[in-house]
Amino acid sequence: xxxxxxxxxxxxxxxxxxxxxxxxxxxxxxxxxxxxxxxxxxxxxxxxxxxxxxxxxxxxxxxxxxxxxxxxxxxxxxxxxxxxxxxxxxxxxxxxxxxxxxxxxxxxxxxxxxxxxxxxxxxxxxxxxxxxxxxxxxxxxxxxxxxxxxxxxxxxxxxxxxxxxxxxxxxxxxxxxxxxxxxxxxxxxxxxxxxxxxxxxxxxxxxxxxxxxxxxxxxxxxxxxxxxxxxxxxxxxxxxxxxxxxxxxxxxxxxxxxxxxxxxxxxxxxxxxxxxxxxxxxxxxxxxxxxxxxxxxxxxxxxxxxxxxxxxxxxxxxxxxxxxxxxxxxxxxxxxxxxxxxxxxxxxxxxxxxxxxxxxxxxxxxxxxxxxxxxxxxxxxxxxxxxxxxxxxxxxxxxxxxxxxxxxxxxxxxxxxxxxxxxxxxxxxxxxxxxxxxxxxxxxxxxxxxxxxxxxxxxxxxxxxxxxxxxxxxxxxxxxxxxxxxxxxxxxxxxxxxxxxxxxxxxxxxxxxxxxxxxxxxxxxxxxxxxxxxxxxxxxxxxxxxxxxxxxxxxxxxxxxxxxxxxxxxxxxxxxxxxxxxxxxxxxxxxxxxxxxxxxxxxxxxxxxxxxxxxxxxxxxxxxxxxxxxxxxxxxxxxxxxxxxxxxxxxxxxxxxxxxxxxxxxxxxxxxxxxxxxxxxxxxxxxxxxxxxxxxxxxxxxxxxxxxxxxxxxxxxxxxxxxxxxxxxxxxxxxxxxxxxxxxxxxxxxxxxxxxxxxxxxxxxxxxxxxxxxxxxxxxxxxxxxxxxxxxxxxxxxxxxxxxxxxxxxxxxxxxxxxxxx
Numbered sequence: 001x002x003x004x005x006x007x008x009x010x011x012x013x014x015x016x017x018x019x020x021x022x023x024x025x026x027x028x029x030x031x032x033x034x035x036x037x038x039x040x041x042x043x044x045x046x047x048x049x050x051x052x053x054x055x056x057x058x059x060x061x062x063x064x065x066x067x068x069x070x071x072x073x074x075x076x077x078x079x080x081x082x083x084x085x086x087x088x089x090x091x092x093x094x095x096x097x098x099x100x101x102x103x104x105x106x107x108x109x110x111x112x113x114x115x116x117x118x119x120x121x122x123x124x125x126x127x128x129x130x131x132x133x134x135x136x137x138x139x140x141x142x143x144x145x146x147x148x149x150x151x152x153x154x155x156x157x158x159x160x161x162x163x164x165x166x167x168x169x170x171x172x173x174x175x176x177x178x179x180x181x182x183x184x185x186x187x188x189x190x191x192x193x194x195x196x197x198x199x200x201x202x203x204x205x206x207x208x209x210x211x212x213x214x215x216x217x218x219x220x221x222x223x224x225x226x227x228x229x230x231x232x233x234x235x236x237x238x239x240x241x242x243x244x245x246x247x248x249x250x251x252x253x254x255x256x257x258x259x260x261x262x263x264x265x266x267x268x269x270x271x272x273x274x275x276x277x278x279x280x281x282x283x284x285x286x287x288x289x290x291x292x293x294x295x296x297x298x299x300x301x302x303x304x305x306x307x308x309x310x311x312x313x314x315x316x317x318x319x320x321x322x323x324x325x326x327x328x329x330x331x332x333x334x335x336x337x338x339x340x341x342x343x344x345x346x347x348x349x350x351x352x353x354x355x356x357x358x359x360x361x362x363x364x365x366x367x368x369x370x371x372x373x374x375x376x377x378x379x380x381x382x383x384x385x386x387x388x389x390x391x392x393x394x395x396x397x398x399x400x401x402x403x404x405x406x407x408x409x410x411x412x413x414x415x416x417x418x419x420x421x422x423x424x425x426x427x428x429x430x431x432x433x434x435x436x437x438x439x440x441x442x443x444x445x446x447x448x449x450x451x452x453x454x455x456x457x458x459x460x461x462x463x464x465x466x467x468x469x470x471x472x473x474x475x476x477x478x479x480x481x482x483x484x485x486x487x488x489x490x491x492x493x494x495x496x497x498x499x500x501x502x503x504x505x506x507x508x509x510x511x512x513x514x515x516x517x518x519x520x521x522x523x524x525x526x527x528x529x530x531x532x533x534x535x536x537x538x539x540x541x542x543x544x545x546x547x548x549x550x551x552x553x554x555x556x557x558x559x560x561x562x563x564x565x566x567x568x569x570x571x572x573x574x575x576x577x578x579x580x581x582x583x584x585x586x587x588x589x590x591x592x593x594x595x596x597x598x599x600x601x602x603x604x605x606x607x608x609x610x611x612x613x614x615x616x617x618x619x620x621x622x623x624x625x626x627x628x629x630x631x632x633x634x635x636x637x638x639x640x641x642x643x644x645x646x647x648x649x650x651x652x653x654x655x656x657x658x659x660x661x662x663x664x665x666x667x668x669x670x671x672x673x674x675x676x677x678x679x680x681x682x683x684x685x686x687x688x689x690x691x692x693x694x695x696x697x698x699x700x701x702x703x704x705x706x707x708x709x710x711x712x713x714x715x716x717x718x719x720x721x722x723x724x725x726x727x728x729x730x731x732x733x734x735x736x737x738x739x740x741x742x743x744x745x746x747x748x749x750x751x752x753x754x755x756x757x758x759x760x761x762x763x764x765x766x767x768x769x770x771x772x773x774x775x776x777x778x779x780x781x782x783x784x785x786x787x788x789x790x791x792x793x794x795x796x797x798x799x800x801x802x803x804x805x806x807x808x809x810x811x812x813x814x815x816x817x818x819x820x821x822x
Contacts, residue, residue, distance in 0.1 A: 003021075012100040013098070013338075015039045020700075021701060022355075023038040023039065024038065025042075028120055029128075030121075030345075030348055031121075033125065033269060034046055034050075035128045037069075038066050039084075039099070041069045041082075041084035041106055041117075041119075042058070042069035042086065043355075044057060044068065044153070045128050046359065050358075050360070051360050052406070054153040054359065055152065056068075066086060066355075070130065070149070070150050070265075071084065071148070073147040073148075074110075075144065075145045075146075075147070075230055075233045076110075077143070079111060083106060087223065087227075102120060102314075103308060103312075104119045105118045105119070106119070112140070116133045117132045122310070123314055126270070129266055131264050131304040132265065133261070134255065134260065135258075137258075141255065143255075145208070146263070147227075147249075147250050148201075148247070149217070151214060151246045152199060154167050169242040172192070172241070173212040173245050175239065176288070177210065180296065181295040182206060182207070183202060183206055183249055184200055185202070186286055186288070196274060200291045201249075203265050209237050209250040210249050211235050212245055212247065213243060213246065214240075214243065214245070217229045217246055262301035264299070264301060266295055270291045318344075322773075323771045326765050327765070335738075335742060338694070339741070343735050344376060346368075346372045346731065347369075350363070352730070354728070356712075363413050364405050364407050365403065366401045368732060369430075370426035372732065373387060373434065373735070374429065377438075381434065381438045388434060392427060394411070395466065396418065396450055396451055399467050401418055401427075402416070402451075403418060416507060417507060419485040420487070421470075421482055422486075424471065425524050425525060425529075431535075432531040437750050438775070445460070446460045464535065471525050476517035480517035480519060480563060482516065483495075483516045483572060487524075488524075488593060490649070491648060491649035493506065493649055494516035494575055495575060497511045498648065506649075515573070516572065516574055517572060518572050519563040519569055519571055519594040520594050522598075523598040526552050526555050527597065533548035538752065556603055564604075565579070566583065568590050568618065568619040570582060571591035571636070574646050587639065587641065588637075588640055589626070590627065591636040592623065592670070595674070596623075600670055600677060602677065616677070624683065629663065629717045632714055633667075633668050634663050635663070638655075639655035654719070655718040656716035656722065658713055662716045663715070665691045665714060665731065666731055668687060668733070668737075669736035669739065671687060672744070675760075676744040679790040682763060682789065688737070688740065688741060693707045702723045703723065706728050706729075710734050712731035713725065744760060746761065746770050748779075754808040755806070757793060757795060757820055765785060769783070779807065780817050783822070784819075787822070788822070791822040793821060
């Protein structure tokens with residue numbers, strides 16, 4: 001069943017009931033200030049780093065699941081309710097939540113009062129704006145009191161949730177009832193000591209009252225749904241001193257029948273230079289000049305409306321870079337709106353802050369962020385360039401790298417460390433994608449340090465060389481790359497051998513023998529080693545390119561010789577030199593990663609889709625036979641039913657979940673791309689639809705998570721709840737599936753000298769038009785598609801037939817028409 005619908009014209013998903021199977025969320029902000037917002041107004045806000053600069057609290061692993069947010073209570077003559085349904089849960093006559101691109105709008109109506117709140121983070125601001133419109137839809141006058149609510153986090157989210165013996169004594173606030181633009185509450189905890197930042201929560205009208213102490217507002221032993229102050233109908237004017245600081249204003253609203261009133265709430269982050277921290281010589285009063293300026297920019301509803309329009313226009317410009325028009329509305333909405341939007345979110349968040357990631361345990365991933373670039377680089381290439389430099393700066397001189405870094409400091413995460421041997425090669429992937437998109441070869445000359453240490457700067461191309469050479473220098477007995485702590489699959493830990501409860505599989509190496517090898521990294525080396533060679537060649541380094549290609553050829557042969565099991569590619573060799581992913585085993589016979597990546601890299605492709613002797617054809621046919629389900633392809637099969645100590649975390653999950661036979665959506669695109677390499681577009685598109693959320697909307701009661709964004713995992717065929725999704729939003733699936741659909745199914749991708757146009761989508765989409773802006777020119781690509789296996793497009797460019805599939809770049813400002821016939 002469905003719990004809402006897509007509004008394609010507005011580019012919104014409309015949720016029509018608060019009772020979705022799980023909280024369905026949106027992300028606000030795409031620069032420095034971010035908010036997570038559920039359809040029930042749950043979630044939290046932070047500045048740049050969800051761990052170190054958390055503004056508001058949220059309680060994970062709670063009952064109910066969505067506990068804590070930015071709430072607005074309505075007291076209508078003693079009837080207390082919340083337009084977001086939670087936390088009061090009073091029945092609503094009407095409910096609607098619209099998630100758009102960087103904004104959400106939640107509307108609730110009860111007993112003749114409608115409250116509509118638009119939430120967004122304006123461009124260029126470090127604040128969340130909430131524009132509230134209260135309307136009297138009854139035929140009688142209404143006298144209402146509104147009570148806002150946010151609960152401040154004491155900045156460091158981890159310390160905030162653990163160090164209570166200190167934190168329950170440090171909360172400090174200032175209250176400014178006569179702010180120049182209404183009423184404001186300032187969260188200034190630790191500002192007297194070591195911090196140069198504070199939070200402000202304000203409303204653009206004089207408030208009838210305020211509260212800053214949570215216990216006073218909620219009442220002893222109450223939950224947020226029973227909060228005492230809203231039920232009393234008046235604020236207590238409490239001032240927090242230690243304990244739990246909050247922000248709440250009460251506003252009295254008198255409305256005639258049919259009348260509306262607008263209010264604007266702002267939750268903002270403000271920094272002051274040390275020399276400008278205080279407004280008084282005694283250092284007791286916070287300097288509020290920057291806060292007042294911020295509040296002044298949203299002092300009226302008209303200012304808030306204009307900022308929201310500016311945000312919507314911004315997204316219109318971004319999404320104009322790539323779009324498709326076909327008869328498949330689900331395909332169009334995913335390509336044109338939701339997949340690209342999710343790519344922006346994953347680029348900003350990596351895997352740090354969602355309703356499944358607390359924002360505490362993980363920073364920006366070296367591997368993750370490079371892959372996220374692949375789906376984002378066409379949107380804002382200048383930010384992709386900055387990210388590449390940030391990532392490369394965490395690399396070590398030997399070519400290895402920190403697995404993660406913190407977004408606030410941009411320094412490597414020592415807690416996780418390094419040793420994930422696929423990491424270095426992803427830097428080549430991200431950089432090559434950027435250069436292809438922009439033509440900016442100058443990035444290769446950019447001085448970049450190792451481990452962020454001043455004085456160690458070398459050109460970025462040298463970092464790519466170190467990445468390439470790291471794999472060359474770390475090969476095992478079969479000439480395949482050593483896996484280290486893990487490769488892309490963090491849960492395949494072949495040097496861990498953990499028997500200690502609570503020990504980290506990813507950071508423990510109890511038996512590192514220099515033997516465990518990864519066929520996946522081998523395929524990765526073939527694909528990205530070739531890209532490294534081409535970059536070297538284009539820099540005039542012919543000898544470097546030739547040597548790299550020789551090494552790639554060696555690796556290609558090693559895969560076919562020692563990475564082949566007879567019907568599919570092996571996954572790895574373990575600590576003892578025994579194969580993993582072989583038909584000889586009862587469990588874990590076949591793994592998805594090397595099948596997809598090896599064929600993507602062109603290993604064993606043969607003579608085309610009908611060459612049954614070709615390893616690539618055999619491997620992908622085995623995937624279809626053994627891994628494919630109606631909900632996507634499982635990671636391996638059969639799943640492990642006992643703990644395999646020599647393999648690590650992968651076997652710790654119940655069969656059918658996560659890496660143990662779950663549908664790990666991130667790697668499904670690799671098989672889809674591999675099918676297009678063979679020329680089997682029909683099967684590729686069929687696989688695409690199985691995991692793509694818009695095609696799963698009708699089974700939302702099974703899928704459970706948002707029907708507008710990808711999930712990391714869908715329970716596999718051996719799971720108790722096959723088809724149920726987990727871990728939505730922050731997944732490499734977003735970038736890889738956009739690469740898959742835009743560059744391989746629809747078949748339009750940037751290269752160094754032009755656009756490659758090579759669609760492979762099968763007969764279900766017989767005609768479509770792609771509009772692609774690249775290097776300032778616009779390409780209108782009209783495809784007439786037979787969908788026949790093995791068919792490749794013939795191109796006519798501006799009326800002239802061309803050989804091959806490359807359309808040379810045109811001058812900026814020009815429009816090129818490309819007709820493609822398969």
